Amino acid sequence: MEAVSTPSDVTTPLGEFTLFDGVPVGDSVDRLYDALDFHRGVEVFLNAVPGASLAAMRRGFRSIGVTEPHQLAYTDPRANSGSFFLTPNTETTYGTMFFDLRAHGPIVIEPPKQSLCVVDDFWFRYVADMGIAGPDQGEGGRYLFLPPDFEGEEPEGYFVFRTPTFTNWVVFRALGGVPAIKETKVYPLAAADDPPAMEFINLADLAFNTVHANDVSFYEEVDTLVQEEPTTALDPERAGQLAALGIVHGRPFAPDDRLRRVLEQAAQTGAAISRALVYTPRDPDAYLYEGSSWLSAFLGGNYEFLRDGARLLDARTQFHYFATVITPAMAHAQVGAGSAYAYTAHDADGEVLDGAKTYTLTLPVDPPAKNFWAVDVYDTQTRSLLQTDDPHPSVMSLGDAVPANDDGSFTLWFGPTAPEGREASWVQTVPGKSWFPVLRLYGPLEPWFDKTWRPGELERQPGPR
Known part of the structure; x- marks a missing residue:
């Protein structure tokens, strides 16, 4: 009973x-x-x-006048901390826009050659890759996006995709930087014979909110x-x-x-x-290494957050609460291609990172990045770039930006003031605020995947407690 x-x-x-x-x-x-x-x-x-x-995000773009399909926002030379964006990087130039299939009908996109471009629907679900990961394989082409209520015949000469939502979001990343981004063409199918000229809006130095x-x-x-x-x-x-x-x-x-x-x-x-x-997930698969605080943002190896036929609800929330862009390419990084990511909000002792304290992070010899590696620092409240005296709170390996130690490893410093002689390896933090770093490897190599190379933990340095 x-x-x-x-x-x-x-x-x-x-x-x-x-x-x-x-x-x-x-x-x-x-x-x-x-x-x-x-x-x-x-x-x-x-x-x-x-x-x-x-x-x-769309509301934020509209606030700066990005409202039409021929308007493409981009970052020149790169994103900075002046606006609220979920975990943007400060290393590469991006283009981004929304298009509305109800307002403008079917939309044509001609992405730049040698680009990595993604279309997600308004519920942030994957629609298509364009460029290197898409059917044009980086050689360029015309993509046609049809609205959910489209009933006509599909025209020839396009890579055609049907999307379940009228509004869709596009992000463009071109290996050729800003000049390549400006090769992008977006226009309604109805205007294919005489498309309007593209308008490129540099949002790098504009202050607005997309969170x-x-x-x-x-x-x-x-x-x-x-x-x-x-x-x-x-x-x-x-x-x-x-x-x-x-x-x-x-x-x-x-x-x-x-x-x-x-x-x-x-x-x-x-x-x-x-x-x-986000900061202390309880799924053991979120942790990249045993006994480490370094985390993976994309669990399950599936862009739909599926494991054994079940939706990983916590993993979906974890990712979308602090990151953007959904594509199968993110769930299946390949050796030497794409990017790999790791982040943490805790130090080696399991304590939350404190902007008033000083920490070091050691990257062992030969970080496994074919192209380069970078570490960006973010605000734990906004999940956006940490606002400091430097609008680009990051360090990266491009050129001789970060000096190596005698043994070839790299020691990075984080704290409110730069240690003497370590300015090139230092990222400023803010007393009274927490923060978290994201390690990015561009073109990750085999030692990343087999975990024979792993970043050190964030070590708190002696000082006032």
């Missing part, structure tokens, strides 16, 4: 509830529904963060997406979670004071859980 019964008094992390012979009574009924709405609000935060991330909210307005960001996209764009389970909170296509999202209060708490809790998943 006990197995099919519920006690009269139920104590949970969400409160204590009273029942009479299995029937909730008194104010327990309302509080149970508050608990249910809170639970669903947290789940929506964790599961809808990919969409909220792109909704916020999603961590309060109740998060749900408003998600609602913006839900209202614009067809109901077929999202799986029934996530759509059902949203609907339970009143986020439904074709209906206004207007939570009353009670629900708004509950969702404010849910968003803050969801953000806190997301930060636990």
Whole structure:
């Protein structure tokens, strides 16, 4: 009998509830529904963060006038810490834009040759690779993207992709830098005979925000997406979670004071859980080495976050809460091609990195990067580049940027002031703030994959505690 019964008094992390012979009574009924709405609000935060991330990014681009398909934002010479972007690097030039298939119809993209370009839909799901990883294999070509309601015949002469959302995000990375980025052409199919001239907008020195909210307005960001996209764009389970909170296509999202209060708490809790998943994940596969704090951002070896047929929900939240771009190429890095990443928010003793303290990081001899390696430093709150006196808080191996030790290894320094004689190997941090580094290997080599080479841990140096 006990197995099919519920006690009269139920104590949970969400409160204590009273029942009479299995029937909730008194104010327990309302509080149970508050608990249910809170639970669903947290789940929506964790599961809808990919969409909220792109909704916020588009809002940020619109704030600086990037609104049309012939407008391409880019970073010249490279990204800096003036704006809020999720973990951009400071080493390479990027181009980026959104295109709206409802507003402009089918869209044609001609990517630069020898480029690495990705299209993701508005829910941050993979649509296509263009360039080296795409069907043109870096030789150039014309890509045609069709809206979800397209019913006509597909024209010839294009690499054709159908996308489940009207709005889509594109990121361009060209090996030839800014001149190559400016070879990009984007135009509506209807204007193929006389496409408008491209407008290139340098956002490197502009200050704006592309990071999603961590309060109740998060749900408003998600609602913006839900209202614009067809109901077929999202799986029934996530759509059902949203609907339970009143986020439904074709209906206004207007939570009353009670629900708004509950969702404010849910968003803050969801953000806190997301930060636990990012900085201290509990999946053992997130840790690159036994006994190390270095983490992988992309778990499961699958761009859809699948393992044995199950969705890795925590891994999806972990990635999207602090990073961008979904492509199979990220889940299957190859020797000598693409990039490999590692990050950590803790020192060798397991303590959170403190911007008031000084640390060293040793990279052993011969870092396994065919092209070069780099370490960028980020703000743990915004997951954007740490704002310091240097707008490019990073060190890299290009040229003789970082002097090697006598044995060929490299010692990097992090702290509020530069150690004497170590300025070229130092990245400034900010007292009163935490931070985290991302190690990037461009063209990772075999010792990275077989783990015969591994970075050292961040060692705190003697000084005021």
